[in-house]
Amino acid sequence: MRKIIHTLNAQSIKVKLLGLFLFLAGNLQACSDEETASMQVNTDVLYFGSSEETQELQIQSSGEWKVTVAKGGEWCHYHKKESAPSVLFVSVDANPTEKERLTRLVLSSGSAEKRVEIHQKAGSSSTLPTYPQVDSDLPLSSLTDEQGNILPDFSNIGYMGSEQEIPDVKVVETIEAPANGADATRLIQDVIDKVSQNSPTINGFKGAILLKKGRYHIAGTLSIKSAGIILRGEGENPQTGTVLIAAGKGQRSLIKFEGTGSSSPNSPTIFNIKDDYVPVGQFWVRVLNPASFQVGDEVTIYRPGTAQWISDLKMDQIPERTTGDPIVQWAPESYHLSYERTITHIIDDALHFDNPIMMAMETQYNKGAVFKSSFKGRINRCGVENILIESEYASETDEDHGWYAIEFSKVEQSWVRNITSRYFGNGLVNLNSGTRFVTVKDCKCLDAKSIITGGRRYSYNMNQAQQCLVINCEATEGRHDCVTGSKGVGPNAFVRVKIRNAHGDTGPHQRWNVGTLYDNIDSDNQINVQDRSNWGTGHGWAGANQVLWNCTAKEVCVQNPWVSAKNYSIGTKGNKSAGDFKNPVRPDGVWVKANTTVSPASLFEAQLELRKRTGRLYHN
Incomplete structure (x- = not known):
């Protein structure tokens, strides 16, 4: 009897040991599974507007994964992309309430788990106008942040908000070039003053002054202080066109449109x-x-x-x-x-x-x-077109000669088109404070002559201008070719500007310029949106809510200010720079699809087309 009991006890011990072994093995395997399971999701929060909307989640997992939505999130839906199983489409129903909605997606693979918060903006009981964003391969709604900031609409800028073509205004006076290079300042100014006395037409124009082909030496500045006046030449060809020459010494703008007041x-x-x-x-x-x-x-x-x-x-x-x-x-x-x-x-x-x-x-x-x-006092419906404008100069570093070809101060609904400038110390056009809704189109700013240092060679300068557009232009030998000054407010845009032999960078220059689009800028030097710290007399943060779209440059820096704004680099091609000041390290900007062309090709043109198509027109 005792022998049988001993035998049973031994067998029982063997069974228990075997069970313990299997239990430990299972736990070890589970621990191993926990160690090897992994899952990555490209974001831990998605923000949606109040209407129906779909966004994508990019998911990387070491194994099969599943997803559930938290209780109360019946308004949030999801499904996998058939052609790309690592992509999860997340969509929301329109929010009929006046409160923000919140739910959570739980993604799991084995023991690995990731949670993604879903935020949706409140709806409204009012019937509000809609302001849709353009179709894009990003999509643009994915750039909406937790506070509702989005890429702004830059399309209502330039002459008549770019809704209308620049008109061909009727010629009311014609001028022939003086013989033997005589000074033409008084000749042209007298005609400008004469046309200034005309009554405006129903469209607000007083008429175009046609400068016939030839060379016009101008020792001073041509001053236009009345609305509705257009200066027109017969082309930019130096042999067969109209050539205005800033003759002699003196830093000045050759043509100056200037209103009054504030x-x-x-x-x-x-x-x-x-x-x-x-x-x-x-x-x-x-x-x-x-x-x-x-x-x-x-x-x-x-x-x-x-x-x-x-x-x-x-x-x-x-x-x-x-x-x-x-x-x-x-x-x-x-x-x-x-x-x-x-x-x-x-x-x-x-x-x-x-x-x-x-x-x-x-x-x-x-x-x-x-x-x-x-x-009151701002002038409008003015323009300069179809002219080659040159400055005389004594040497490559001459500082005492023509400075800007054209300057606008307190001017609106006006334009510069088909102008080539050469040899000026600063640039082709300076859009000053009080100026808005001006288009600079199809122009070339070439071969500046000056010392290469601060305050010079600003080819296309927006100096506290609003709602202005530079489009389809070129620049050579500049320093800051597409540039904005301090405390300017947008929207403004530079679109399709080709920059060569640049001696400096393109971008906001100093002291908190707000809301500029750089769209398809092609530079052989730098594009920078950064804290310029103690350059100048303390430039500091140069730009806020600046957007680079499908730009190309040798080197690019885009930083975010510490507070209150973001800056975006979207589809930018070029070497990414950490900026000129690295202690402390400034926050990186929002970079999307670097070295890849994004759709639409031009953000400005897509926004303009959408606004026209949806009937949001503001200029008669």
Whole structure:
């Protein structure tokens, strides 16, 4: 009996040991599975607008994976892409509520798990105008951030918002070139002054002045201070066309269009924007006093500068230099930004505008305002076309000669087209403060003559201009060829500009230029959107909400400011640069599909086509 019990105990021990072995082996295998299982998802959050929308998730997994949606997320759907099993389509139903919706996708493979939050903006009970984005292979909606900032619409810029072709204005006076190279300044100026006295036509033009082929030496500046005047030549060919020559000494603009006055008032009496945050790209703001406005009102959108904002940007901490001019730290009173807009709709308490918000309005840095304003004295419907404009010069580094071929100050709804400039110390065109809705088209700025240093060779310069367009142009021997000045506000755009033998970079030049599109810029040097720190007298953050689209350059830097804005490099081709200042390291910009051409080929032209097709036209 005792022997049988001993035998049973031994067998029982063997069974238990075998079970323990199998249990441990299973656990070891499970641990091994846990160690080898892996899963990667390209983002941990997706943001959707209030309407129906679809986005993609890119998923990398070491094994089969599955997905579930959290309880209450019945408005969120998903399915795998048949041709690419690693892609998950995520879609949302339109949000009928006035509250933001939130759910979560849970993706798992074995023991590996990833969670993706799904945010959807609130719907609205109002019938609002729609502002769709263009079709793209990105899609553009994927660039919408958690605060609702999107790539803004740049299309309502240039002469008549680029909705109409530049007209061929009727010739009312004709001038023949003087013989023997005599000075033509007085001859041309007298005709300009004569046409200035004409009554405008129904379209606002007083007439074109035709400068017949030949050479016109101009010792001074041709000044146009009246609306409706066009200077037209017979072509840019130096032998058979019209040639204007900036003769003799003196830094000056050869042709200057100049209005008067300023926008008034220039500051608000109340800060009436209701929302704590108004994102970039939005066409409307909600105000406390909607009854004070009417459709068609000209208004100013006002974003105040504050000490806290400048401190968060670190622009009160720009390092001093051991040589050169002293650094000017940014001061709040110098950074109040004003955007000119026209009211297109008023729905409940929301004012809708002809151009979007180009820099977010942030209550944390003080509330913004919208107020009625007017700009009396600005001239319009002016132009220069079909002329070769040259400057005399004494040497390659001569500084005492023609500086800009053409200058606009306080001018709107005007143009420069089919102009070639040569040998000027700075550039072809300077669009100054108070200028808006100007097109510079099919022009060439060639062979600048000056010292190669600061303040020179700005081929196409937007200096605090708004809603201006440079398109289908060229530049050689410049420094900053497509360039913007300090505190300019957009939208503005440079589209299809070819730059060769550049001695510097293209991009925003200094002190917080807002809302510029660089679309198909082709440069053999650099394109930079960066903190320029203590260059100059403290340029600091050069640009905010700048967009590079299908650009090409030798080297490219795109950085994001510390707060309040982003900068985008989309479809850019060229070596990526970390920038000129690396301590501390500045935040990287938003880079999408580097070294790959994205669709549409031109963002500006696609946005313009979409706006025309959907009937959002603002200029009669």
